[in-house]
Amino acid sequence: MVEIDLNHIYKRYANAEENNYAVSDFDLHIKDKEFIVFVGPSGCGKSTTLRMIAGLEDITKGELIIDGKYENDTAPKDRNIAMVFQNYALYPHMTVFDNMAFGLKLRKYDKDKIKEKVDYAAKVLGLTEYLDRKPAALSGGQRQRVALGRAIVRDAPIFLMDEPLSNLDAKLRVSMRAEIARLHQELHTTTIYVTHDQTEAMTMADRIVVMSMGEVQQIGTPKEVYESPKNKFVAGFIGSPSMNFFDVHYKDGIVTDSEGLTLKLPEGRSKVLDEAGYDDKDVTLGIRPEDIHAEGAMEETFPEATVESEVVVSELLGATSMLYSRVDGTEFVAIVDARDYHKPGDKVRLTFDLNKAHFFDEKTTDAIR
């Protein structure tokens, strides 16, 4: 049973300028057994936050509370945390057993206890028959599992993982992702997992913390951040390929852009914009590639949200195909049924499902709700 509270945490590095925080006002309550993912572009403060929780970086301002106890000044070894780093390495001269046992030996655990913990971890990870091998005689995936085993034997109620898969090839990454998810289901260890890969975040997290430039942009389940992004950054960062954005002018239920795009909004959507005071204002329209359709049925439902466009680039991806298209000067990408695949240069009628569209304030970039 463990809960973590990050109360308005700030970090400024020693050599940084006065008001230049690497992390600002990070506020999060993590529930027991939760799998939390910090995601965001390079330099947004993910590792810094994780390392403050681990005790490896000092907290400049704010409180870290673990199970009701103030932990800002607790030494890293006393925090009951196991950390898995990006560059999973093993001691080359030690066997798999000794690699996993090493941290416990340092902590003077007795032999039987160590054997019990290592055997358990090996069993969970399917490494039992490799315990006597040296790292050089293991595959990449097995080595990565030993690295996880080194964390599991600690029996810590909190796992911190900093991009543990980012140096693996794509295939191994997918299988290790599943392995970590399975481990979490089995061990229920409260986990904070850092990645810059939104797919990893979406597939693994109970809740995602989206960060940009040291600030939390949104905290929510994968579904929440995907369906109701709080601002344009979250909308563009979550989802692949990214959401399409159009700078448009909104007036009397219709949006237009300077490149010749004209779309009529469904009544429900225009009402929200009207009530929020955006009539006759510039706004940003966002629409996901999967919400742009090529079927005729869609056009019948939304004739005034249909545009005649030209395919610029297209990719066939099994059941779906991706169309990078253009209406006059405006480019966007649509994911459509494989049957609606078109070659570059083809003219195709595409319908925007505007009930699924998002609108953002042009200046603050906040979602208009």
Add this chain to the structure above:
Amino acid sequence: MLGSIAKLLELYPDAKVVIEPSSDPHNYNFLISGQWVTIKKDHLSNREKFLLSLVSQDNNNKSINNQWWNFLVHETDKIPAEKINVRVLQFEVQKLESDDRANEWLSVFEDTFDDVVDSFWINKYTGILIEKETNTNMDKLEVQRMIELVDSDFYTKSHVYVGQFWPVNDKLPNIFDMERQLFHKSLEMKERVNNLSTVILDFLIEQNLKNTDMFKSLKNKIDIDSKTTQMINTLYKCDSNLAKTSKMLFLHRNTLLYRMEKFHEQTGFDLKDRDDLVLCFLLLK
């Protein structure tokens, strides 16, 4: 913490930020966020002295009796080994639990190298490992992996500066002087394992430019917020490739262009121009 140092200097004008802890017994030494601060005992009250003596880290460099160290710091001319090339790895380890642990830490770290000539602590936090050149030496990334491994077992936070390989002769101590300074510079950097290539720019700027009036005035002219910093650093990292940069920043290409344009208007520096970009990159250091 920078704030704390500033405050300390304000309250105690005698205090100084220094590269190496002072070995003068009239001073107390502290390590604050990786920076040594030394303070003179003379003007302190007895109460202050007592408190400080409990927390200060006395410099015991002087008591190191190691032939390599004595050679490297010009204390003896006796060359400790011949006909080999060596490199010096300098490290600083924070968050060690105790002195016993320090020795264990060093022996584990040493074990990850195949051709160690010598290794030793020079004070409570920093140490030296001297390694012979062979054809199996670890590169920087491998050293980084090893240090992460050792850190994860000891719950420590370590910085390493990986020196170049040099013949052991009378020039080595002079070279080491420079590597020592580079090591100290590297402690301020984001990456915890560094070498000549990763530190040299920051080092040169600090030595030659940072405190000049020209550089300071230039810096004042540019409104450096985190967005601008990120834009310039990323442009530099991506070799001015706009598509790559806008992807890394999760910006639309046009938004990026717009920001570059605005920057050009405000500062006169055109980030599309290679030379201007490099200059701005250096200004941010």
